[in-house]
Amino acid sequence: MDIEHCYKILDLDRNASFQQVKEAYKDLVNIWHPDRFSNKPRLKRKAEQKLKEINAAYDTLRIRLDTGQNTADRKEPGARGKGGEKGVPRKDQGQERIDRTEAIAEAATRMALTAWVHISAAFHRFVNQVSDASKE
Secondary structure (H helix, E strand, C coil): CCHHHHHHHCCCCCCCCHHHHHHHHHHHHHHHCHHHHCCCHHHHHHHHHHHHHHHHHHHHHHHHHHHCCCCCCCCCCCCCCCCCCCCCCCCCHHHHHHHHHHHHHHHHHHHHHHHHHHHHHHHHHHHHHHHHHHHC
């Protein structure tokens, strides 16, 4: 997915930080989550499509920001970090590990929720078919 398009989907400036990307993503998920439209099938389908687009944009930007492809000031391995000697870990590396763990947990949660939405929708279709068949 095109990076410019990802920023546009999340309604962000190209210079947005990872924290801003994450906040925009969470806001849009709250707005477009298909469960909000469970009684309106047409809107639910639209929300599912919109959420897929939002998830793809977020994943693309998360990976890009996580790997530092958009930061020119990323240090090479072994380079001297902020206030540290060569080879000495920086103080914020623990925070990076927490951020990465949080990102993995969020991705797993997103996958589980997406699976749940699809399973739930299939179950509702099945119940409706059985209900319609019993009326005949």
